[in-house]
Amino acid sequence: MKKGRATKGALVDWTGFSRNSVYNRLDVLEAGEHIKCVHEGTRLFEFVSDPREGGDDVED
Incomplete structure (x- = not known):
């Protein structure tokens, strides 16, 4: 799975x-613990696991 971080606004633009x-999809991914918010002020999200790959953790 790809690593990555992005804000909500950047994802809308991209x-x-x-x-x-x-926003709705990010809420679902966050509830499923596939992403986590790493900076609340900017709503910067980071991948934790990819639901398309059976939930494997992101490798370092």
Whole structure:
């Protein structure tokens, strides 16, 4: 799985999806513990595991 960090706003810009769509999906991924918020002020998220790969942890 790819490592990575991104803010909600950056994901909206990069994907072209609506803000609501991105925010809703991030909420689902965060609830499933596939991503975690590493900086609350900017809502910077980081991958923890990829739900498409059976939940494998991100390797260092």
